Amino acid sequence: MMRLLYRKKHLVEPAIALLLLLSIAVLPAKPVAAEDASQLFDFVSPSVVSIMAGNQVIGSGFIVNSEGYIITCAHVTKGGTKLKVKLADQRVIPVEVLDQDTKLDLAVLRADEKSLPTVNFSLAAVKTGNKVYAVGSPLGMESSMSQGIVSNPSRIIQGQEFIQTNIAINSGNSGGPLFNASAQVIGVNSMKIGEAEGIAFAIPSGTVVEYLLSNDVPVATVTSTTGEASDLPGKTEDGQQSPADQPETAGKTVPLWMVIGVIIILVLAAGAGGYLYFKRRRRQAVSSGTSEPEPNIVLSSQEQQQAPPEDNLEDIDIELK
Incomplete structure (x- = not known):
């Protein structure tokens, strides 16, 4: 499940950025x-x-x-x-x-x-x-x-x-x-x-x-x-x-609410498409008995040098809010 979320996130975020850039490009200029x-x-x-x-x-x-x-x-x-x-x-x-x-x-x-x-x-x-x-x-x-x-x-x-x-x-x-x-x-x-x-x-x-x-x-x-x-x-x-x-x-332009609505629909469509694609891949992997390769996550140099801390919770003060 973590692999699925990881892949979907890395697919949707670039799509959102691209759509926002396109929306800026198509926003109507102020009529003169x-x-x-x-x-x-x-x-x-x-x-x-x-x-x-x-x-x-x-x-x-x-x-x-x-x-x-x-x-x-x-x-x-x-x-x-x-x-x-x-x-x-x-x-x-x-x-x-x-x-x-x-x-x-x-x-x-x-x-x-x-x-x-x-x-x-x-x-x-x-x-x-x-x-x-x-x-x-x-x-x-x-x-x-x-x-x-x-x-x-x-x-x-x-x-x-x-x-x-x-x-x-x-x-x-x-x-x-x-x-x-x-x-x-x-x-x-x-x-x-x-x-x-x-x-x-x-x-x-x-x-x-x-x-x-x-x-x-x-x-x-x-x-x-x-x-x-x-x-x-x-x-x-x-x-x-x-x-x-x-x-x-001169004053006929596309309403801003219409542009925003189109952007929202495209973003939702991109997210849903990515989710359905990886969900189908996961089902295919389970049915064939294989597993998807782990994502190649590179840790920073500081994280590579430090050993993971022991699971000792005795020295931690926990405050409920």
Whole structure:
């Protein structure tokens, strides 16, 4: 029996060590891309603009088409004359208002500028708890980002659907984009509850896309099934990979509990296999009348030189615990 345990131990221990090394090799790397808020900001901020009346920032907007089409809120542009937008590179260019829909609270602008960086829209279902990010110019502070979660994906206010979030929204954020964790626009920030913090509302991307298409403005969208962009190649005008082509799959990894479970199963299988193998060998040896060779155990030099002590227990104090 001692020989059996000895052999099984020396078979299983190397197997366990090998399996642990393999598990380290297959553990998923930490997802990057848009899951990092700073990377998301760097990716999307070039497409976000500040809406200006004179020298004052009155709201936010974002570029939806490389031909200079910009979306914002109608209450931002209403009554404004000689509007301008400030781009991420600090250039200030004039824009004209092509259309305003006060019921939807949306307006589309046109700048006489080409090859501008654009955004992609996601039409996938938004769920409570999804991470979201708002980029804009709150209180005139350009290139600001805040983050939060979706509080309610379908809040009905005066017959119109909104995405409710807990993001900090202030005057100047109106008309700016609401991004998901994949750097895709899921809404346009529109309003907040004045006497409360952490209750903000965004116009859903589906409503925004329909409005833009009704004004003959082509946009890039990401469907809920294929994740492919329409009306836009895989690269944006500045050579970046479009959000539709990269961050959606960046965060898909194997769960750690699954990896640990596989390791445990493999270790148990290796131990059981070794036990059954040597048990069968032992039975064969007994049935044939032969015995297995003793394991070659080499003692240390100190153990070889010292004679075994006599079995004299008279000088040993035994303490029970």
